[in-house]
Amino acid sequence: MAEGHTITIEQTDDRVRVVHGDQVLAESGRALVLRETGCPPRYYFPAEDVRLDLLTPSETHTYCPFKGTASYWSLPDAADLVWAYPEPKAEVARIKDHLCFYEVETL
Numbered sequence: 661m662a663e664g665h666t667i668t669i670e671q672t673d674d675r676v677r678v679v680h681g682d683q684v685l686a687e688s689g690r691a692l693v694l695r696e697t698g699c700p701p702r703y704y705f706p707a708e709d710v711r712l713d714l715l716t717p718s719e720t721h722t723y724c725p726f727k728g729t730a731s732y733w734s735l736p737d738a739a740d741l742v743w744a745y746p747e748p749k750a751e752v753a754r755i756k757d758h759l760c761f762y763e764v765e766t767l
Contacts, residue, residue, distance in 0.1 A: 667696045667726055669704075669754045675767040676703050680738060685761070686710040692758060696726070704758035707744075715742055727752050733759075 669692050677687035688709035694702045715733035720740050722730045728749045732740040744759045745752070 665697045665726065667694060667752055669694050669752060672703065676705070676764050677767060678705075678761045678764055680735060680741070683714065684711070685714060685735075685742075686759070692754060694752070694755060694760075702760050703764045704744075704755045704760045707757050707759060710742070710759050727755070 672691050672693045674691070674693075675687070675689045676691050678685040686705045686709055688705045690706050690709065692704040694704055696702075712733075715735065718732040718734045718740050720732040722732075722743075724730065724745075726749065728745045728747055730743045730745050733742040735741055742759050742761055744757075745755055748755050
């Protein structure tokens with residue numbers, strides 16, 4: 661990590677879900693919450709708790725110097741709505757096989 665930059669990852673006790681339109685895309689009581697300097701907290705859902713059958717892989721990839729290369733998934737009306745780090749850096753290895761959404765609600 662760069663000096664002054666931190667990332668923490670914790671198991672959350674919250675039940676969280678993602679709804680797009682009238683469709684539940686993800687719901688979990690096993691999500692991880694990632695807190696990173698300068699960013700809002702992000703919930704990472706285990707892949708088993710995400711409706712992957714509704715998502716289409718995107719051509720988009722981004723690089724984070726702290727987490728690695730992200731891959732994205734889309735809905736027909738929402739491009740790059742979901743991302744994951746298939747091969748995260750060792751410091752954030754816990755987010756492997758987890759997916760993240762921009763909008764999450766806690767229940």
